[in-house]
Amino acid sequence: NAGVTQTPKFQVLKTGQSMTLQCAQDMNHNSMYWYRQDPGMGLRLIYYSASEGTTDKGEVPNGYNVSRLNKREFSLRLESAAPSQTSVYFCASSEGTGTASGNTIYFGEGSWLTVV
Protein backbone atom coordinates (compact mmCIF):
# COMPACT_ATOMS: atom_id res chain seq x y z
CA ASN A 1 0.00 0.00 0.00
CA ALA A 2 2.80 2.46 -0.80
CA GLY A 3 0.70 4.84 -2.97
CA VAL A 4 2.76 7.99 -3.50
CA THR A 5 6.25 7.96 -2.02
CA GLN A 6 8.43 11.05 -1.85
CA THR A 7 11.94 11.65 -0.57
CA PRO A 8 13.52 13.16 1.38
CA LYS A 9 11.16 13.75 4.27
CA PHE A 10 13.23 16.64 5.67
CA GLN A 11 15.96 18.76 4.15
CA VAL A 12 17.83 21.91 5.13
CA LEU A 13 19.51 23.83 2.34
CA LYS A 14 21.68 26.90 2.21
CA THR A 15 20.65 29.72 -0.10
CA GLY A 16 21.94 29.01 -3.59
CA GLN A 17 22.23 25.27 -3.18
CA SER A 18 20.39 22.90 -5.46
CA MET A 19 18.45 19.76 -4.71
CA THR A 20 15.95 17.35 -6.20
CA LEU A 21 12.82 16.00 -4.56
CA GLN A 22 11.99 12.52 -5.75
CA CYS A 23 8.50 11.10 -6.14
CA ALA A 24 7.18 7.73 -7.25
CA GLN A 25 3.69 6.25 -7.42
CA ASP A 26 2.71 2.62 -7.72
CA MET A 27 -0.95 3.07 -8.73
CA ASN A 28 -0.29 3.18 -12.50
CA HIS A 29 -1.64 6.74 -12.58
CA ASN A 30 -1.22 8.86 -15.66
CA SER A 31 -1.05 12.28 -14.03
CA MET A 32 1.34 13.55 -11.40
CA TYR A 33 1.64 16.87 -9.56
CA TRP A 34 3.89 18.87 -7.30
CA TYR A 35 2.29 21.21 -4.75
CA ARG A 36 3.65 23.46 -2.05
CA GLN A 37 1.83 24.25 1.17
CA ASP A 38 2.62 27.34 3.23
CA PRO A 39 1.10 28.38 6.56
CA GLY A 40 -2.25 30.13 6.12
CA MET A 41 -2.41 29.33 2.42
CA GLY A 42 -4.04 26.60 0.43
CA LEU A 43 -2.09 24.06 -1.56
CA ARG A 44 -0.62 25.66 -4.67
CA LEU A 45 0.31 23.79 -7.81
CA ILE A 46 3.92 24.16 -8.93
CA TYR A 47 4.03 21.84 -11.95
CA TYR A 48 2.03 18.93 -13.23
CA SER A 49 2.44 16.14 -15.74
CA ALA A 50 -0.75 15.11 -17.47
CA SER A 51 0.87 12.01 -18.89
CA GLU A 52 4.28 10.46 -19.37
CA GLY A 53 6.42 12.72 -21.50
CA THR A 54 4.55 15.95 -20.79
CA THR A 55 4.94 18.63 -18.13
CA ASP A 56 3.22 21.97 -17.63
CA LYS A 57 3.49 24.93 -15.32
CA GLY A 58 1.05 25.43 -12.49
CA GLU A 59 0.37 28.51 -10.42
CA VAL A 60 3.83 29.02 -8.89
CA PRO A 61 6.51 27.50 -11.18
CA ASN A 62 9.25 30.12 -10.83
CA GLY A 63 12.45 28.72 -9.36
CA TYR A 64 11.54 25.09 -10.04
CA ASN A 65 12.03 22.52 -12.75
CA VAL A 66 10.50 19.07 -13.13
CA SER A 67 11.20 15.83 -14.91
CA ARG A 68 8.72 13.06 -15.65
CA LEU A 69 11.26 10.29 -15.74
CA ASN A 70 8.73 7.57 -16.59
CA LYS A 71 5.13 6.80 -15.76
CA ARG A 72 5.97 6.14 -12.09
CA GLU A 73 8.39 8.94 -11.28
CA PHE A 74 8.13 12.73 -11.23
CA SER A 75 10.95 14.80 -9.72
CA LEU A 76 11.10 18.44 -8.64
CA ARG A 77 14.37 20.35 -8.79
CA LEU A 78 15.37 23.57 -7.08
CA GLU A 79 18.31 24.90 -9.05
CA SER A 80 19.27 27.74 -6.69
CA ALA A 81 17.31 27.56 -3.46
CA ALA A 82 15.95 30.75 -1.90
CA PRO A 83 14.46 31.33 1.57
CA SER A 84 11.08 31.95 -0.12
CA GLN A 85 11.11 28.30 -1.13
CA THR A 86 10.96 27.17 2.48
CA SER A 87 7.77 25.15 2.47
CA VAL A 88 6.19 21.73 2.64
CA TYR A 89 6.16 20.03 -0.73
CA PHE A 90 3.62 17.40 -1.71
CA CYS A 91 3.78 15.08 -4.66
CA ALA A 92 0.46 13.72 -5.87
CA SER A 93 -1.03 11.58 -8.60
CA SER A 94 -4.37 10.83 -10.22
CA GLU A 95 -5.60 8.28 -12.70
CA GLY A 96 -6.81 10.87 -15.18
CA THR A 97 -5.87 14.47 -15.72
CA GLY A 98 -7.45 17.18 -13.63
CA THR A 99 -10.27 16.93 -11.15
CA ALA A 100 -13.17 18.34 -13.13
CA SER A 101 -14.18 14.83 -14.16
CA GLY A 102 -14.02 13.59 -10.60
CA ASN A 103 -10.50 12.18 -10.52
CA THR A 104 -9.22 11.74 -6.99
CA ILE A 105 -5.80 13.22 -6.29
CA TYR A 106 -3.69 11.02 -4.00
CA PHE A 107 -1.00 12.79 -2.03
CA GLY A 108 2.35 11.72 -0.68
CA GLU A 109 3.37 12.33 2.91
CA GLY A 110 5.18 15.58 2.24
CA SER A 111 8.75 16.88 2.23
CA TRP A 112 9.71 19.61 4.69
CA LEU A 113 12.26 21.94 3.11
CA THR A 114 14.00 24.77 4.92
CA VAL A 115 16.27 27.19 3.08
CA VAL A 116 18.55 29.24 5.31
Add this chain to the structure above:
Amino acid sequence: KNQVEQSPQSLIILEGKNCTLQCNYTVSPFSNLRWYKQDTGRGPVSLTIMTFSENTKSNGRYTATLDADTKQSSLHITASQLSDSASYICVVPSGGSYIPTFGRGTSLIVHP
Protein backbone atom coordinates in the same frame (compact mmCIF):
# COMPACT_ATOMS: atom_id res chain seq x y z
CA LYS B 1 -11.16 34.94 -9.99
CA ASN B 2 -12.08 31.47 -8.78
CA GLN B 3 -12.11 31.35 -5.02
CA VAL B 4 -12.81 28.88 -2.27
CA GLU B 5 -13.40 30.34 1.18
CA GLN B 6 -13.60 28.19 4.30
CA SER B 7 -14.87 29.01 7.75
CA PRO B 8 -14.12 28.99 10.54
CA GLN B 9 -10.35 29.16 10.21
CA SER B 10 -10.01 27.10 13.37
CA LEU B 11 -12.34 25.31 15.74
CA ILE B 12 -11.94 23.67 19.13
CA ILE B 13 -14.57 21.26 20.40
CA LEU B 14 -14.93 18.64 23.11
CA GLU B 15 -14.86 14.96 22.28
CA GLY B 16 -18.32 13.64 21.52
CA LYS B 17 -19.68 16.96 20.28
CA ASN B 18 -20.84 17.69 16.74
CA CYS B 19 -19.49 20.42 14.49
CA THR B 20 -20.03 21.89 11.05
CA LEU B 21 -17.42 23.33 8.71
CA GLN B 22 -18.33 25.66 5.86
CA CYS B 23 -17.05 26.12 2.31
CA ASN B 24 -18.18 28.88 -0.07
CA TYR B 25 -16.94 28.89 -3.65
CA THR B 26 -17.15 31.13 -6.68
CA VAL B 27 -15.70 28.64 -9.14
CA SER B 28 -17.60 28.44 -12.40
CA PRO B 29 -18.56 26.31 -14.16
CA PHE B 30 -19.05 23.88 -11.33
CA SER B 31 -18.38 20.17 -11.73
CA ASN B 32 -17.69 18.79 -8.27
CA LEU B 33 -16.52 19.66 -4.78
CA ARG B 34 -14.32 17.49 -2.66
CA TRP B 35 -13.47 17.50 1.04
CA TYR B 36 -10.02 16.36 2.15
CA LYS B 37 -8.76 15.57 5.65
CA GLN B 38 -5.14 16.40 6.43
CA ASP B 39 -3.65 15.04 9.64
CA THR B 40 -0.74 16.98 11.10
CA GLY B 41 2.44 16.08 9.26
CA ARG B 42 0.66 14.01 6.62
CA GLY B 43 -0.68 14.48 3.12
CA PRO B 44 -4.37 15.24 2.47
CA VAL B 45 -6.72 12.29 2.06
CA SER B 46 -10.04 12.48 0.22
CA LEU B 47 -13.13 12.19 2.43
CA THR B 48 -15.94 12.68 -0.03
CA ILE B 49 -16.83 14.16 -3.40
CA MET B 50 -20.05 16.03 -4.21
CA THR B 51 -21.30 16.41 -7.76
CA PHE B 52 -23.80 18.93 -9.06
CA SER B 53 -26.78 16.63 -8.63
CA GLU B 54 -25.99 15.58 -5.07
CA ASN B 55 -27.29 17.38 -1.99
CA THR B 56 -25.98 15.12 0.75
CA LYS B 57 -23.39 12.40 1.03
CA SER B 58 -22.22 10.54 4.12
CA ASN B 59 -18.98 8.77 4.93
CA GLY B 60 -19.31 7.29 8.39
CA ARG B 61 -19.56 10.15 10.88
CA TYR B 62 -18.86 12.69 8.14
CA THR B 63 -21.77 14.16 6.19
CA ALA B 64 -21.23 16.63 3.38
CA THR B 65 -23.96 18.82 1.94
CA LEU B 66 -24.00 20.91 -1.20
CA ASP B 67 -26.20 23.80 -2.27
CA ALA B 68 -25.20 24.55 -5.86
CA ASP B 69 -27.56 27.53 -6.03
CA THR B 70 -25.88 29.40 -3.19
CA LYS B 71 -22.47 27.81 -3.94
CA GLN B 72 -22.06 26.55 -0.44
CA SER B 73 -20.98 23.22 1.03
CA SER B 74 -20.75 22.05 4.60
CA LEU B 75 -19.03 19.16 6.32
CA HIS B 76 -20.78 17.94 9.45
CA ILE B 77 -18.90 15.73 11.90
CA THR B 78 -21.02 13.76 14.33
CA ALA B 79 -19.88 12.53 17.74
CA SER B 80 -16.37 13.83 17.30
CA GLN B 81 -13.35 11.74 18.25
CA LEU B 82 -9.80 12.72 19.10
CA SER B 83 -8.72 11.31 15.74
CA ASP B 84 -10.86 13.92 13.99
CA SER B 85 -8.30 16.55 14.98
CA ALA B 86 -6.96 17.64 11.58
CA SER B 87 -7.24 20.26 8.88
CA TYR B 88 -10.24 19.91 6.56
CA ILE B 89 -9.77 21.26 3.07
CA CYS B 90 -12.42 22.07 0.48
CA VAL B 91 -11.36 21.66 -3.16
CA VAL B 92 -13.18 22.75 -6.29
CA PRO B 93 -11.90 22.18 -9.85
CA SER B 94 -11.44 25.41 -11.77
CA GLY B 95 -13.79 24.81 -14.65
CA GLY B 96 -12.04 22.75 -17.29
CA SER B 97 -8.61 23.60 -15.91
CA TYR B 98 -6.18 21.08 -14.52
CA ILE B 99 -5.65 23.37 -11.56
CA PRO B 100 -8.18 22.84 -8.79
CA THR B 101 -8.68 25.63 -6.29
CA PHE B 102 -7.88 24.61 -2.73
CA GLY B 103 -9.39 26.33 0.27
CA ARG B 104 -7.07 27.29 3.12
CA GLY B 105 -8.67 24.71 5.34
CA THR B 106 -10.31 24.64 8.75
CA SER B 107 -8.12 23.45 11.60
CA LEU B 108 -10.18 21.30 13.97
CA ILE B 109 -8.95 20.38 17.44
CA VAL B 110 -10.91 17.85 19.48
CA HIS B 111 -10.16 17.92 23.20
CA PRO B 112 -10.86 15.01 25.56
